[in-house]
Amino acid sequence: xxxxxxxxxxxxxxxxxxxxxxxxxxxxxxxxxxxxxxxxxxxxxxxxxxxxxxxxxxxxxxxxxxxxxxxxxxxxxxxxxxxxxxxxxxxxxxxxxxxxxxxxxxxxxxxxxxxxxxxxxxxxxxxxxxxxxxxxxxxxxxxxxxxxxxxxxxxxxxxxxxxxxxxxxxxxxxxxxxxxxxxxxxxxxxxxxxxxxxxxxxxxxxxxxxxxxxxxxxxxxxxxxxxxxxxxxxxxxxxxxxxxxxxxxxxxxxxxxxxxxxxxxxxxxxxxxxxxxxxxxxxxxxxxxxxxxxxxxxxxxxxxxxxxxxxxxxxxxxxxxxxxxxxxxxxxxxxxxxxxxxxxxxxxxxxxxxxxxxxxxxxxxxxxxxxxxxxxxxxxxxxxxxxxxxxxxxxxxxxxxxxxxxxxxxxxxxxxxxxxxxxxxxxxxxxxxxxxxxxxxxxxxxxxxxxxxxxx
Amino acid sequence: xxxxxxxxxxxxxxxxxxxxxxxxxxxxxxxxxxxxxxxxxxxxxxxxxxxxxxxxxxxxxxxxxxxxxxxxxxxxxxxxxxxxxxxxxxxxxxxxxxxxxxxxxxxxxxxxxxxxxxxxxxxxxxxxxxxxxxxxxxxxxxxxxxxxxxxxxxxxxxxxxxxxxxxxxxxxxxxxxxxxxxxxxxxxxxxxxxxxxxxxxxxxxxxxxxxxxxxxxxxxxxxxxxxxxxxxxxxxxxxxxxxxxxxxxxxxxxxxxxxxxxxxxxxxxxxxxxxxxxxxxxxxxxxxxxxxxxxxxxxxxxxxxxxxxxxxxxxxxxxxxxxxxxxxxxxxxxxxxxxxxxxxxxxxxxxxxxxxxxxxxxxxxxxxxxxxxxxxxxxxxxxxxxxxxxxxxxxxxxxxxxxxxxxxxxxxxxxxxxxxxxxxxxxxxxxxxxxxxxxx
Numbered sequence: 001x002x003x004x005x006x007x008x009x010x011x012x013x014x015x016x017x018x019x020x021x022x023x024x025x026x027x028x029x030x031x032x033x034x035x036x037x038x039x040x041x042x043x044x045x046x047x048x049x050x051x052x053x054x055x056x057x058x059x060x061x062x063x064x065x066x067x068x069x070x071x072x073x074x075x076x077x078x079x080x081x082x083x084x085x086x087x088x089x090x091x092x093x094x095x096x097x098x099x100x101x102x103x104x105x106x107x108x109x110x111x112x113x114x115x116x117x118x119x120x121x122x123x124x125x126x127x128x129x130x131x132x133x134x135x136x137x138x139x140x141x142x143x144x145x146x147x148x149x150x151x152x153x154x155x156x157x158x159x160x161x162x163x164x165x166x167x168x169x170x171x172x173x174x175x176x177x178x179x180x181x182x183x184x185x186x187x188x189x190x191x192x193x194x195x196x197x198x199x200x201x202x203x204x205x206x207x208x209x210x211x212x213x214x215x216x217x218x219x220x221x222x223x224x225x226x227x228x229x230x231x232x233x234x235x236x237x238x239x240x241x242x243x244x245x246x247x248x249x250x251x252x253x254x255x256x257x258x259x260x261x262x263x264x265x266x267x268x269x270x271x272x273x274x275x276x277x278x279x280x281x282x283x284x285x286x287x288x289x290x291x292x293x294x295x296x297x298x299x300x301x302x303x304x305x306x307x308x309x310x311x312x313x314x315x316x317x318x319x320x321x322x323x324x325x326x327x328x329x330x331x332x333x334x335x336x337x338x339x340x341x342x343x344x345x346x347x348x349x350x351x352x353x354x355x356x357x358x359x360x361x362x363x364x365x366x367x368x369x370x371x372x373x374x375x376x377x378x379x380x381x382x383x384x385x386x387x388x389x390x391x392x393x394x395x396x397x398x399x400x401x402x403x404x405x406x407x408x409x410x411x412x413x414x415x416x417x418x419x420x421x422x423x424x425x426x427x428x429x430x431x432x433x434x435x436x437x438x439x440x441x442x443x444x445x446x447x448x449x450x451x452x453x454x455x456x
Numbered sequence: 457x458x459x460x461x462x463x464x465x466x467x468x469x470x471x472x473x474x475x476x477x478x479x480x481x482x483x484x485x486x487x488x489x490x491x492x493x494x495x496x497x498x499x500x501x502x503x504x505x506x507x508x509x510x511x512x513x514x515x516x517x518x519x520x521x522x523x524x525x526x527x528x529x530x531x532x533x534x535x536x537x538x539x540x541x542x543x544x545x546x547x548x549x550x551x552x553x554x555x556x557x558x559x560x561x562x563x564x565x566x567x568x569x570x571x572x573x574x575x576x577x578x579x580x581x582x583x584x585x586x587x588x589x590x591x592x593x594x595x596x597x598x599x600x601x602x603x604x605x606x607x608x609x610x611x612x613x614x615x616x617x618x619x620x621x622x623x624x625x626x627x628x629x630x631x632x633x634x635x636x637x638x639x640x641x642x643x644x645x646x647x648x649x650x651x652x653x654x655x656x657x658x659x660x661x662x663x664x665x666x667x668x669x670x671x672x673x674x675x676x677x678x679x680x681x682x683x684x685x686x687x688x689x690x691x692x693x694x695x696x697x698x699x700x701x702x703x704x705x706x707x708x709x710x711x712x713x714x715x716x717x718x719x720x721x722x723x724x725x726x727x728x729x730x731x732x733x734x735x736x737x738x739x740x741x742x743x744x745x746x747x748x749x750x751x752x753x754x755x756x757x758x759x760x761x762x763x764x765x766x767x768x769x770x771x772x773x774x775x776x777x778x779x780x781x782x783x784x785x786x787x788x789x790x791x792x793x794x795x796x797x798x799x800x801x802x803x804x805x806x807x808x809x810x811x812x813x814x815x816x817x818x819x820x821x822x823x824x825x826x827x828x829x830x831x832x833x834x835x836x837x838x839x840x841x842x843x844x845x846x847x848x849x850x851x852x853x854x855x856x857x858x859x860x861x862x863x864x865x866x867x868x869x870x871x872x873x874x875x876x877x878x879x880x881x882x883x884x885x886x887x888x889x890x891x892x893x894x895x896x
Contacts, residue, residue, distance in 0.1 A: 036518075037789060039545055041537040043523035043530070046505070058576075060502040063524035073502060079576040080488070080500035087584040089496045117519075117537070118544025125546065257494055338499050 001070060002155040005049060009074050010157060014051040014081070016094065018156035020293060021047050021065075022335035025113050027120055029145040031128045039121060048335040051077045055091025056084040061336040095319035095326050097296050099159035104290045106166040107283065108195035112147035115196050120145060123199065124171070127208045131175045134212035137219060140176040143208070147196070152293075160295040168286065168439060169198050170429070173208035177215035184402055186215035186387055187372055191429035193288035193439075214388060218402035224389065229453045230365030231406070232358050232446060237386060238348060239428030239442035240371040242276060245382035245410035247346040247442070248434070250278075250303045251329070252318035254341075260380040260411060264309045270414035272307040275349040280328060285345040286429030287440040289331065293339040298328030303346075304414070315341050333436035340436060348444030351420025355446035358419045360395035366453060367392055368406060371428075376410070383407040383454070405454035413451045421445035460622070462531055463614035466510055470535045470616070475512040475542070477554045477616050478535070479788065481748065482526060483507045484610040487571075488579040492602035492632075495591070497583055502576065511788055512538045513554070516547040518788060552775040554788075555751045557618040563753075565739035568654035571626035572608045579604060582630070582659045589663035590634055596674070597667045600635040600645065604659070611744070619750035627741065628652050630662050636670040644673035644850070646838055647691070647820060651878055653739050669819065673838045676850040679894055685815030685842070685868070686856065686890040687808055692821045693885045694877040697731070697798055700860055702827035704758050704766075705791040706773030706784075713828055715861060719764050725864040727762040728799065735783055735794035741879040742794040749785040753794060756782040768793055798882040801870025808869050808886045810845040816892050817842055821856065830860040836892075855893040863887045 002019040009017040024044040030037045046063040047070065058081030060073035112120075124145040131141040147169045154162040170191040177184045188207040192198050233241070249259035256262075261269065270276075280289045280298030289298050294316050302310045312322070315330035318341055330339035359367060367390040374384030389404040390397040426443040457465075463480045470478035486504040490497060508531055509522040519542030523534045582604050590599050607627045614620040629651040635642045646669035650657045688696060703714040710717075716724060725731075735753030737743055746752055749771055757765045769777070770785030786792035809817065816839050823834010839851040871883040 036545055036548070038787075039519060039541050041519075041521040041541055043521075043525065043534070043537075045523075045525045056497075056500075058500050058502075060504075062504040063506050064504060065525070069504065073504065076488075076502035076576055077500075080490075080502060080580060083577040083580040084497050084500050084583075087497055087580055087587070089587075116544065117541045121541070121544040121546075336503055336505065338501065 001067065002153065005070055005074060006155060006157050008071065009049070009051050009078065012078050014053055014078060016052040016157055018050045018154065018295065019047060020335050021153040022150065024148055024150035026146065026148040027112065027117060029121060029124045031124055031143040033141060034128060034132060036121070041117060044334060046335045047073070049074055049077050050338060051081050052092065053078065053081040054085050055093065056081045056088050057092060058084070059338045092317055093320045094316040095324070097294070097316055097326050100291070100295065100297055101161045102291070103163045104165070106193055106288065108167045110196040111149060112167065112169055112196045113149045120147070123204065127171065127173050127204050130205050130209045131173060131212040134209065135177065135216045137177045137179050137216050138175055138212055139178040142174045144172045146170040154291065154293065154295045156295055162291050162295055164290055166193060166288070167195050168193050169196060171199065171204040173204060173211050175212045175215045177219050179219050182219050184215045184218045185372060186211040189429055191286045192284050193286055194284050218388065218400065221400045221402040223403045224391070224401040224453060226454045227452070228450060230362060230448065231451055231453070232362060232365065232367045232392065232448050234369045234446055235423065235425040235427050235443045237368050237371045237384065238444040238447055239426070240374070240384055241382065241410065241413070242348055242444055243343060243346050243428065243432070243440065243442040244374065245376040245380060246276065246414070247278065247343045248376065249378055249380060249410070250312050251341045251343070252312040252314045252322060254378060255312050256318065256321065259378040261309060265311070267309055268307050269309045269411050270304050270307045271417040273351055273420045274304055274307050274414050274417050275302065276304040276346070277302050277349060278313055278329065278343050278346045280344050282345070282426060285426045285441040287344040289328065289344045292328040292330045293332040294326070294330040296326045296328040296330065298344065301327045301329070313341055313343065315339060331438050333438055337436050340434065342434065342438050343432065343440050345426055345441040347424065347426055347442055348420070348447065350422045350424035350445045353419045353421045355421040355423045358421055358446055358448050359392060359397065361419065362392045362448065363394055365392045366390065367397055368404065380410040382410060406451050407454055408451040413449050416450035417447050419448040421447060457528060459612040460620065462528060463612060465528065466531050466535055467614060467616050469532050470510070470512045470539065473535065473539055475514055475539060477513040479511040479554055479615040479749065481509050482612040485607055487605060487607035488574065488576060489603060489605045490579050490583045492583060492587065492599050494600065495587065495598045500580060508534060510534050510538045512542050513551065514539065514542045516549070516551045517542045517545040518548060518551065519543070519545055550776050551772065554615045554617050555619060555749050555771040555781060557620070558752050560621050560745040560752050561736050563736050563743050563745055566625045566653050566743050568626045570655040571606050571628055574606055574655065579606060585659045586632060586663040589660050590667045593664060593667035594636070594671050596638070597634050597636045597670050600633045602632040603629065605629045613746060613750035615750060621746045621750050623745045625744065626653055628655050628657060630657050630659055632662060632666045634666040634670040636674050638674050644670050644676065644838070646670040646673060649878060651741055653741065669838065673850045676852040678852045679841055679854060681892060681894045682814060683889060683891050685812045685886055685888055686892070687812070687815060687817040687884060687886045689817065689819045689884045690875040690877050690882055692818050693882045694880045695821055695825055696860065697796060697880055697882055699825040699827050700864060701731070701758070701793050701796055704768055706767045706769040706777065707789065707791045708827070709767050710773055710776050715830065716764060720766065722764055723762050724764045725759055725762045726867045729759060729762055729864070729867065730799035731759040732757050732797045733768055733782065733784065733793050733795070734797050737795050737797070740795040741876065747783045747785040748787055751781050751783045751785060753783040796880045798874070798880070800872050800874055800883050803869045803871050805871050805884055808871060808884065809842055809847065811869070812842045812845060815842040816840070816851065817847065818856065825860060827860070830862070832856060832858045832860055832863065857891045857893060863890065
């Protein structure tokens with residue numbers, strides 16, 4: 001049907017057509033304080049068609065997969081594109097991209113669609129229970145479980161025929177301990193582009209217990225004094241900073257509206273120890289993307305190489321505008337959305353320090369572990385909450401602190417990096433929301449830098 | 457097969473497989489959307505979606521499944537998926553039963569055939585008008601982002617206790633964010649959102665208004681911190697009342713998350729404030745014949761002359777609290793307001809300003825308002841300093857902090873005119889003794 005649709009749209013005058021067919025079966029469960037607030041199984045199925053006429057886009061989607069509905073969708077997309085021609089101030093051109101015929105299947109040992117829903121609920125309820133029962137100082141908890149098995153077909157008028165079968169699982173345990181007026185939250189996420197086997201490799205119940213233990217333990221901790229400090233960051237908090245404060249400003253559509261990285265290609269924007277990439281892999285990472293939603297074969301984008309800004313993340317449209325190559329970063333939430341420039345798995349490459357050596361080598365400073373969200377602006381300014389902080393004195397971890405935030409400007413922080421560990425890990429999975437939600441991952445090794453610690 | 461017959465089949469199939477109760481709903485929607493990004497059309501979209509959702513209850517265990525493939529075969533498979541989830545779920549000790557059939561009210565002004573029949577060219581034309589109008593208003597202004605959207609919805613509902621219903625509605629939304637330049641950089645942002653059940657919003661007028669608002673905020677200056685009057689225009693008043701009404705949701709009340717629990721009959725606001733949840737008002741954006749459960753919508757007084765009168769319920773929370781459902785189910789377990797109508801005052805906006813010795817007029821708020829503890833904390837984005845009854849100048853970002861439950865008792869004036877901002881019909885309001893903290 002997709003190929004017939006392309007012929008039909010071309011006969012009606014479209015210069016370029018792509019069709020995305022998608023099917024997904026997902027399970028989502030939310031539990032709060034022992035109560036199952038939602039347990040749902042969803043089936044998504046539909047077609048999205050994108051047409052271009054004289055540099056103008058039209059997009060249609062429908063969940064009613066039949067030929068008659070398909071024709072209506074294409075007709076509407078064509079009319080939208082045609083009537084926009086005169087209104088558009090800037091014509092759209094697409095950078096060249098090779099057409100592929102390919103089938104890709106993610107390596108999945110245990111397909112979540114074959115696991116009985118009862119078993120998933122049982123797991124989520126156990127994760128909730130271990131946190132609730134950890135201590136009577138645990139006052140709130142929330143478990144979000146999700147899995148998704150999907151099939152994506154991409155066909156375009158340039159000859160691409162791509163078929164990707166993938167699978168993702170996700171389990172997030174959030175817990176808040178409270179005593180008097182001290183509030184101590186903690187979170188752990190187990191997620192990946194893998195099957196249900198991931199929950200056997202990493203037990204979400206154990207992770208939830210760790211989160212509850214940390215939340216309770218930190219009730220006793222003090223809040224540090226703020227200021228510019230030397231900090232050793234773990235893989236997870238670094239992943240969050242690299243994605244939020246640095247990755248977004250290197251997305252070409254945002255670069256064109258003006259970010260801190262606009263017009264800086266070839267300039268030094270970080271310490272020479274720093275190399276940052278956006279990678280379609282590694283396999284198993286939550287943001288795993290072999291082909292993007294424009295059928296471009298995804299390649300690793302080197303954003304910073306040894307401190308120098310090398311490139312941005314592109315769609316075919318932004319690549320043309322900036323005279324660059326498409327990188328496979330055009331992603332859509334589902335068949336019902338047109339693609340946008342998005343990250344995949346963004347991380348800092350490994351260096352040659354032993355991570356423990358970095359701490360031993362630090363006279364005074366803080367060791368910061370994990371993040372619980374925050375925000376970043378297109379000028380590189382960011383602020384994140386850290387899960388756990390330890391004061392370092394003469395190479396030893398001496399005292400834990402709670403309620404720690406880190407802030408600063410991404411460029412200043414990256415310029416201050418003076419040690420990069422060899423322990424690269426991609427461990428910051430999440431759903432990134434930029435008008436649409438897509439799964440992403442991030443990480444890096446342990447590093448040492450300077451940033452602003454917030455507390456009291 | 458008609459949708460009604462399909463729902464009947466789904467229910468029979470669920471009961472046959474051992475469900476105690478079955479609820480099913482079909483939502484069909486279609487419409488156009490044009491998005492604008494940095495002064496140009498970015499996407500022109502047509503969307504058509506159908507979803508069948510089935511909830512089954514097996515001895516107080518609830519399972520929900522949905523599908524976008526609304527065919528008979530797939531519908532029956534969806535029942536089986538829901539059943540499997542229900543069987544794995546633990547019993548919900550508070551669950552009583554799905555609602556039984558009750559007559560649905562007639563509603564008016566919720567469907568406009570012009571929206572159902574609109575041509576794609578007309579939607580693009582609106583985007584053109586918006587782009588041209590803003591550009592023509594002032595060379596410093598542009599549309600930073602925008603969405604023009606039309607939607608047609610058909611809903612079918614049925615359950616195993618005999619509820620059945622069918623409803624249709626249309627909506628039309630224009631949302632524009634304009635930015636104005638000052639010394640080569642963006643100096644201000646402004647936002648305008650209009651939504652209607654009919655094709656009756658003047659795109660030109662919305663574009664002009666958002667451009668005007670962006671320009672009037674240029675030349676903002678920092679101010680010193682002070683405590684004084686805060687005038688919240690329709691948009692900010694909307695956020696304020698929307699947060700307050702969260703505390704009146706039955707689910708938030710019985711779970712103890714709402715500070716307004718056990719406060720019925722008490723004064724919770726100034727004595728000339730009345731708040732009604734009106735699910736059947738003509739042309740209302742949230743108006744419908746029935747809620748998610750198929751229970752009839754109605755009119756529920758929440759606050760009358762400052763006194764708390766009631767909460768919003770679905771069947772689940774109503775059963776727990778021993779009252780009747782108010783027709784506010786957003787799912788079997790959760791509750792949501794419909795149209796919220798705030799009483800009008802007797803001021804003109806100018807009069808509200810003219811009585812202020814020192815205060816702030818705020819048109820956009822970015823931050824949080826929390827019903828759990830009433831905390832209001834955030835940044836005034838489009839604000840103007842008022843001194844001795846006059847607007848003096850636009851103000852650079854400053855922080856507003858206060859508490860909703862105290863602020864609502866310190867409202868000193870409301871305007872006669874009201875605006876419907878995304879389902880909340882509210883006047884502009886003035887609140888006294890608010891802390892305004894300089895960021896400079």
